[in-house]
Amino acid sequence: MRVPLSWLGDYVDLDIPLDDLAARLDTSTAVVAGIEHHGVSDDDGNLGLFRVGRVLEAKKHPNADRLQLCVVDVGESEPYQIVCGAWNFGTGATVAVALPGATLPGGLVLERRKLRGEESAGMILSEQELELGQDHTGIIVLDDGEPGTPLGDVLPLQDVVLDLEITGNRPDLLSVYGVAREVAALFRLDLASPPGRDPAPVGNELVDVTIEDFDGCPRYIGRLLRDVRIGPSPLWLRARLDAAGMRPISNVVDATNYVMLGLGNPLHAFDQTTLAGGKIVVRRARPGEKLRTLDGVERDLDPSDLMIADAERSIALAGIMGGEDTEISDQTTEVLLEAANFEPTGLWRTSERMRLRTEGSNRWEKGVDPYLAEQAAAWATELIVSLTGARFVGHTDAKGVLPERPVVRFRPEQASAFLGLEVAAEEQEDILTRLGNERRDGEYVVPTWRARDLVREVDLIEEVARFHLADVPFTLPVRREMYGRLDRAQRVRRRVEDTLASLGFSEVYTPSLVEQDRDERALRLQEPITVELALLRTELLPSLVETARRNAEVGNAPVALFEVARAYLPRGDAELPDERVRVAGVAEGGFLHVKGVVQALLRSLHADASWSRAQHPLLHPGKAAETEAGVVGELHPALLAGVWGAFELDLEELAGAARDPVPYEDVITYPAIHQDIAVSVGEDVEVGALVDAARSAAGPLLREARVFDVYRGEQVGPGKKSAAIHLTFQSPERTLTDEEAAELRGRIVTALAEDFGAELRA
């Protein structure tokens, strides 16, 4: 909400330093997003160089067809010669002049200079140059005025605009008067009565309004104005609209917008002659009905949309936007003014479905005071009558049951306890009363403009809180029965991150939304913001491969990346996905390198894993392995140039496999017996199977079995390989004898021979 201080000053005496005003609003009311100095600067007597001038003579520039050469009296002994590009005035016109040395709002400093050979001392000003409006088709022609009069006396040359970020609970602040009411409460100032004095109607014509849907529209005031003359609004009005951020259009439309900005109640004006049957019906849209709104878009209506209709058709999206057919045009002479109240939720749904937000819908969807329509109608009528010379000839106020003002119980001692700050009961009462609440026994009657926001005791406590926020002390809860800890999965996650980082991997964060996913059931966003971020990924590896590629391309070798993040595995159609926290990594190097990394990771968790051959679309078909937790392998060479390893493991599975606490084994008291064997087997036998077989043959006394060499060559023969296995036998309870070790070794050799046809070589 842009609040021009000149306008705010109409309702409250602003004898407060600007910084104090802004700081107080910022702390207690709404974020002050900006303080904008609008218009002519006051520095170094600059304002004195802006004067009212009278054109003593205006004629064509001798050397330029499109320029006028003017002699202008600015109240000094000699008139000034000024070259001007506009032609909307002539001799005798009263104009706005900036003298040489003046700084214009845009920062331009005027100098005496020659234009096409003629001296020009200053400038005759247009609205745009003064930041009074958008009009630059001609210069400002003033009503009569004495030459030399300070221009600031007749035009609003400067203003300060507060840009407030109004939160959704305070629609009452989406108006200059509402902000004035807040400022008056904050600073204990007097507040003027709400603007607008209803003119007496000069007729008693029927205004035919029917509300068919009181839920959507509890109130509709319709007013008929005849003999309207459409034209531009006066400069003061256009300047205020401009400062508040709205574009001036015409006197009638500007009057409705001005009242909306001033009071917070959006209004609409129809050209009465375009209404079929001359009547207004508030109803829901009919099936299949369409409306062309005044932005030129033809809109399909839904039977839930609240419409303003005439006898035949819909003519406006209630509260959101008027229709093209019935809008005010230059030819309009009869105006039907709408000052209504619309219910927020349904209106929001329509606005949301149509992707159509307006100044009006922004206010309605937050809830506008239903009692405000009357004052808004009065002020708008007053303005239209005075601006257009219209006659106010008819009035209707159709309404359902308007809500009562809430009555809220309030205990000052409760407020003090809730804040942790002792605020005197009288002070609390003072705050609440200044904000428009009326005290009645232990209760307060809430003002209509806060009726949606202040309904419970805690809402009133908030009012006290925001006035004393800085005084509330800093304490910590007196905590009971709770202690802080990381759970097992969280500890595992930290361990995984630390281990991978110490193994040379850098952690990355890649988007959980991707362009493509292997799983065709991957969840898809209804309205992605870009095609690259459209699907919820079911695996992390593709994002990591892409990240590795980009790093390799810019020469960031060696590349080793990991990420801990969620994969979103789709379940049923309406179900939430199974979200799995995964750790995935990609690094330069072959299969055994990356498997070594994963083994180190498992060792850091004291987790065991058994690996088997796997097929995975992202991995080399011959160099990929899997375990319960996931996969490890060489990246498929088609994905990334060079040799890369990759893994993706489920963190919950890892946490399940992690041994914590680690059980102690006595490996010191009784010595271990170390033996190596080498067996030759067929090429297709996997060494992992040999180790598994050795373990099951020897039982728990085989503490370790580790393949340390695989040899191929003439001595083993074609199609065969020799695997050397290091065996460690040990008992935690006694010293094993050489005979026992030999017996265990014999069992292993026998098992390998029986299962795999292994021949003992050494």
Added chain:
Amino acid sequence: MLTSLTLMDVQNLENGALAAVAGADSADEIERVRVEYLGRKSELKLALRDVRDRESGMALNTLRERLETAIDGREQELRRAELDRQLTQDVLDVTLPGEERRLGSLHPTTLTRRIVEDAFLGLGYEVIDDREVETVHYNFDQLAFPPAHPSRSHRDTFFIDPVRLLRTETSPSQIHVMEGKKPPIYMVSLGRVYRRDAPDATHFPIFHQFEGLAVDRDIKLADLKGTLRHVMRALFGDERQVRFRTHYFPFTEPSIEPDVSCPICDMRGCRMCKYTGWIELGGAGMVNPQVFVNVGIDPEEWTGFAFGCGIERAAQLRHGISEIRPFWENDLRVLRQF
């Protein structure tokens, strides 16, 4: 009775031997001293051989032990001195770089996340990591978002269908926890959240948030202020100031927004704080009683506070990163700095 050596002789022998030990300044010399005083033909050995009585034997043996100790000690000294002399020749340029041990790195988001987790673990909070795909029920309804709140709009929120969406804040996990157990509750939830912001230098539609909740008897607004100051100081240093402004969030009442004194410029004014000295950081408030009602907690018996803050935003301020882009670009030249 001593036979060949008198008591006086013994004393002289010891004095002479110790002087010889002290005077020896090479391994060869100390060896000569050893032979001279302890060798087979030494005066002492000869005397020992001739000893007849127990008293003399003990005296001579003690002398032998003393001499052996002195000689061994001197020998070690001399060997060490010799080694040191040799080592002075064995000089390396110690400014050469050490052997490369490749270390990886943790992402600044993780580093900041851990600081937050640890700060709240210290306060006795449990850490929650919850689901990201949520329902309208948990993301909005249970958190008392009014029906027309702009966050419910397709413009602001990623919907999968009319019921399912990507959570817009970590708050739904508050609801899960409150539905799952009775107060007291002290929890902090951390994870990814999603908003429909077009990606640019300072925005990304995915970011991380931490969000805390305390529900207990007699929780006060002052407790929220103190807790927020604690976490701000954990993140940005003990000298930070914290101030608060009124705000509005559906799930808290009253709602406040904390500002922390700018950790980049220490309030002297910089681009990061837009020359105001203060940084807006997160949102907070006392739990809206309606939220308690929604999850079956009696608001007359229990009060609570909640707060939330962007993790990347906090990381930006910790490390002086003015853009959000580096957080998702994952360029190793950036990541290796951390």
